[in-house]
Amino acid sequence: MSFLDEPDNELENTRPKASSASRDAEPVAEVTAVDKSYRMDEVEVPVLRQVNLLVRTGHFTVVLGSSGSGKTTLLNLIGCIDRPDQGKVRVAGCDVNSMNDNDLADFRAKHIGFIFQNFNLLPVLSAYENIEYPLLLAGISKKVRGKRVPKLLDAVGLGDRAKNLPGQLSGGQRQRVAIARALVRKPRLVIADEPTANLDSHTGAAILSLMRHMQQRYQISFLFSSHDRTVIRAADDTIHLKDGVIQSIKRRLGSSAPVAPAVDPDEGESA
Amino acid sequence: MIDLALTIRNLLRNRRRSFATFIALAIGTAAILLFGGFSANIKLSMQTAYVRTGGHLQIQHRDFFLYGSGDPTAFGIRNYRRLIEEISADPLLQQQVLVLTPTLQFGSIAGNYEAQVSRTVIGLGLVARDYNRMRGWNEFDLPQTSPPFALDGAPADAAVIGTGVARVLQLCEALQVQGCQARSVQAPVDAVALPDDIAELALGETPANTPMKVGTAPRLELLASRVGGTPNVVSVQVIRAERQGFKEVDEVYVMLQLPQAQRLIYGRDDAEATAVMIQLRHSSKMQDVKARLETLLQGASGGQPLVVLNFEELNPFYVQTIGMFDTIFGFIFVLIGTIVLFTVSNTMNTAVVERTVEIGTIRAIGLRAAGVQRLFVLEGSLLGVSGAVSGALFALATAAVVNQLGLTWLPPGSGDRLPLVLLVSNVPTMVVGTTLGLSLIATLSAWLPARRAARLAIVDALRHV
Numbered sequence: 001m002s003f004l005d006e007p008d009n010e011l012e013n014t015r016p017k018a019s020s021a022s023r024d025a026e027p028v029a030e031v032t033a034v035d036k037s038y039r040m041d042e043v044e045v046p047v048l049r050q051v052n053l054l055v056r057t058g059h060f061t062v063v064l065g066s067s068g069s070g071k072t073t074l075l076n077l078i079g080c081i082d083r084p085d086q087g088k089v090r091v092a093g094c095d096v097n098s099m100n101d102n103d104l105a106d107f108r109a110k111h112i113g114f115i116f117q118n119f120n121l122l123p124v125l126s127a128y129e130n131i132e133y134p135l136l137l138a139g140i141s142k143k144v145r146g147k148r149v150p151k152l153l154d155a156v157g158l159g160d161r162a163k164n165l166p167g168q169l170s171g172g173q174r175q176r177v178a179i180a181r182a183l184v185r186k187p188r189l190v191i192a193d194e195p196t197a198n199l200d201s202h203t204g205a206a207i208l209s210l211m212r213h214m215q216q217r218y219q220i221s222f223l224f225s226s227h228d229r230t231v232i233r234a235a236d237d238t239i240h241l242k243d244g245v246i247q248s249i250k251r252r253l254g255s256s257a258p259v260a261p262a263v264d265p266d267e268g269e270s271a
Numbered sequence: 272m273i274d275l276a277l278t279i280r281n282l283l284r285n286r287r288r289s290f291a292t293f294i295a296l297a298i299g300t301a302a303i304l305l306f307g308g309f310s311a312n313i314k315l316s317m318q319t320a321y322v323r324t325g326g327h328l329q330i331q332h333r334d335f336f337l338y339g340s341g342d343p344t345a346f347g348i349r350n351y352r353r354l355i356e357e358i359s360a361d362p363l364l365q366q367q368v369l370v371l372t373p374t375l376q377f378g379s380i381a382g383n384y385e386a387q388v389s390r391t392v393i394g395l396g397l398v399a400r401d402y403n404r405m406r407g408w409n410e411f412d413l414p415q416t417s418p419p420f421a422l423d424g425a426p427a428d429a430a431v432i433g434t435g436v437a438r439v440l441q442l443c444e445a446l447q448v449q450g451c452q453a454r455s456v457q458a459p460v461d462a463v464a465l466p467d468d469i470a471e472l473a474l475g476e477t478p479a480n481t482p483m484k485v486g487t488a489p490r491l492e493l494l495a496s497r498v499g500g501t502p503n504v505v506s507v508q509v510i511r512a513e514r515q516g517f518k519e520v521d522e523v524y525v526m527l528q529l530p531q532a533q534r535l536i537y538g539r540d541d542a543e544a545t546a547v548m549i550q551l552r553h554s555s556k557m558q559d560v561k562a563r564l565e566t567l568l569q570g571a572s573g574g575q576p577l578v579v580l581n582f583e584e585l586n587p588f589y590v591q592t593i594g595m596f597d598t599i600f601g602f603i604f605v606l607i608g609t610i611v612l613f614t615v616s617n618t619m620n621t622a623v624v625e626r627t628v629e630i631g632t633i634r635a636i637g638l639r640a641a642g643v644q645r646l647f648v649l650e651g652s653l654l655g656v657s658g659a660v661s662g663a664l665f666a667l668a669t670a671a672v673v674n675q676l677g678l679t680w681l682p683p684g685s686g687d688r689l690p691l692v693l694l695v696s697n698v699p700t701m702v703v704g705t706t707l708g709l710s711l712i713a714t715l716s717a718w719l720p721a722r723r724a725a726r727l728a729i730v731d732a733l734r735h736v
Contacts, residue, residue, distance in 0.1 A: 076729075076730050079635070081634070081635050081729040081730055081733075082728075082729070082730045101639075101640060102639050102640075102641075105634065105637055105638065105639040105640070106637065106639075108635060108636065108637050109636065109637020109638075110637075113636075114632075114635050114636060116632070116733070118628075120628060120629070120631075120632040120733075122277070122629060122632070122633070123284070123629075124277060124280035124281055124283075124284055125277070125280070129276075133273065133633075133636070134636050134637060136272075136273045137273075137636070137637050137638055137642075138637070181636070185637075
């Protein structure tokens, strides 16, 4: 039994009640006619223009594009940490545009996991505590936390580093803790903004392999941003973004792409 | 629980900054409390001194306080003995009253005829035994004690004078007053014996059963105007000179036995008192007793316009002094409170800037804005509470050490050097109030930076470099 099969507690799962088949059939995220611009000094800079996108449930989706193409902004909107100027964003079947700040925070906590380029672990918490933190925010019982966190630590290969602070871990190890933290609340979608950009190629490949493995093992939708060509090979769907406009969407047929070449997660990590 | 763990670890993360803020709070709290302890000592010492010499309450003629200094005996209380009996018989007052005693204040001229010097004085007739008991009052367990009242057990014609009176009337040598300089210009001495007419007057008012003991102690003649305007003289033997706090008082103060004073002012007429002094067991009961006395006076005053005044009303200098110290205490509190406010605020602002990315991260993974605010307010609050409590403990320890050192000082209005005491633990309301007050200021100081942290846009926070 994987940790996803365990019940959380009474707080857990406000997910839409639907059969597995229908759930998988509907997109995990849906972006419709979205515009987004940022103000830089006195100038309004458009970042996304009339973006329409479906992110398939249970797939490994990569947003490709050069720096400044709008990848991060698109991920922020789907990750519900930013709001569009125009258009609609639906995630996990919910219209997130209409939610207030608190509802969005609760929604993110339940349905979305984040993996950041700079890992963004809380430096004062140990690896174990960093993974446990989202569960504490949700008021998950100590019993459930005590089962789930060690399993995830083992799953990302850090069972023996539970007490280490982020400063005592290598870059790859930190990102693995971040992956575990993103998965610990059994989210519908994991947003990963250039998760391998700050890692050397070998470690990056290992992390990518791990994420692919976790995605397939737990059937969680992953949405990446990257300009790393090696990521494309691991993806089910590839979205190419340029100057805030989607240039192309390539989808592999079938429910899931083949697993990326097996790489030992510990191999070649820089300390 | 995780909030508290995060808060403590974040405080420990930048130890130097947290320690500097903590120290500022601790020193600030200690400074306020040590000054407060000193101020409390002044207040309680003054209160003790006033209650020892004048009681908590005095029953007086309505106009005595304002006009009595010019002509004290014009505002006497008739039948004061009956009044004292009625007060003594009251069951409610019996429990609270420790000493109930009459006193007679009068204006007089004191003369040392042998030295050809005289001066105007303020005389005070006292029941020596009662007054001696009053001088033993020490509700606040202060280390200063009053020496036994010299008139207690002394002859009926004995008197105690201020050292200033002794100096002016050239009695220092006879009374062995220390530090009393002889005047450089001596008054011409052309008579050595008291004129017969004055001696006759004095003998007329001397109790028949009191030996004059001429030659054993220096003598003074007190000349006063009797009720009705005729002059009267008593001869008193000065048994001791006591230093009074203020030079102005020290140079006019003469205390004698009440019957002797009454003979001087009233002769053989019905004697009166200018006040009835009431000393209580507990100062906290003063207002209750005052109210009860006022009720009692409605039936027991015999038609006289009597009022009850407390020691604060009788001693405006006390109220002014306490007011001054309270103002200084308030000023110091505001000053240190402002320093605490800016110190904690600066610390928290820096922490928010340093942890901007973390704020973005925890908001992204589901912590509400209020949760972020709670974290930073808790951090400021913890700094405040730990600093203020440590400062309070330091102040208590310092006060205990200082109190053990036996240091002395000469407070204004005191005739003798007194032990330097810092009454910190004796005033728990001040300790708790200051600790809570500064903790609250620290918490409020963190509130604005915390609010700013909570309002950060997540994407901006995550982008922060």
